[in-house]
Amino acid sequence: MTTSAVLLDRMLQEVFNEPDTARRETVIAEVFAEDVVFTDPERTVSGRADLAAAVTGLLAQGPGFVFTPAGPFRGVGSLGIRAWQLGPPGGEPVLGGTDVIEVVDGRIAKLWTMLDS
Template sequence: MTTVAELMEANLLGVFNERDDERRAKAIAETYAPDVTFADPEGVVTGHEDLNAKAKGLLEQSPGFVFAPAGPVLVNHDLGHLAWAFGPAGAPPVVRGIDIALVEDGRIRKLYTMLLPD
């Protein structure tokens, strides 16, 4: 079974950092429950297709930008927390944030992203 820490890393690097549509779709199927809910300051999306569109749109708006972990994954039973940075490869990040996920039955069921102030 996939651990909460592995799911958090897959969320950041395998989904939101993945520009290849097929690899991202495969990672989504392996990482999230079919009815996953993702909430960020822009709104809420539900399900694999909407989550995929969200990740793809973000990457298309930010060519050359990459996500990177900004610390270790923290886990408390079924809850995961991962800080991240996003910006041009090899340069200081433009945005920092945290992802918090609720895991059920080995998949992320709910995911919340919060942006950190500058």
């Protein structure tokens, strides 16, 4: 079974940092449950297609920016948590936050993103 630490890493690097739509959608199908629910301060979406559209929109807001982990993985049971930062490669971050996932049957079933103030 895939661990929540591995799923968080793949989500960050291969989904939220992936500019190629087709590659991103392939990983979304591998990492996320079909009926995934993603909630951030601006929206709640359900399903892989709506998640993919939300990620595409987020990437368009900061072209060239990358997400990097900003601390260790933490988790218990089916939950995983990791802080992250967003900014230009090698530059100062412009945004930070924390992702919380719930894993069901080896895939991310729920994803909550909280932004730092």
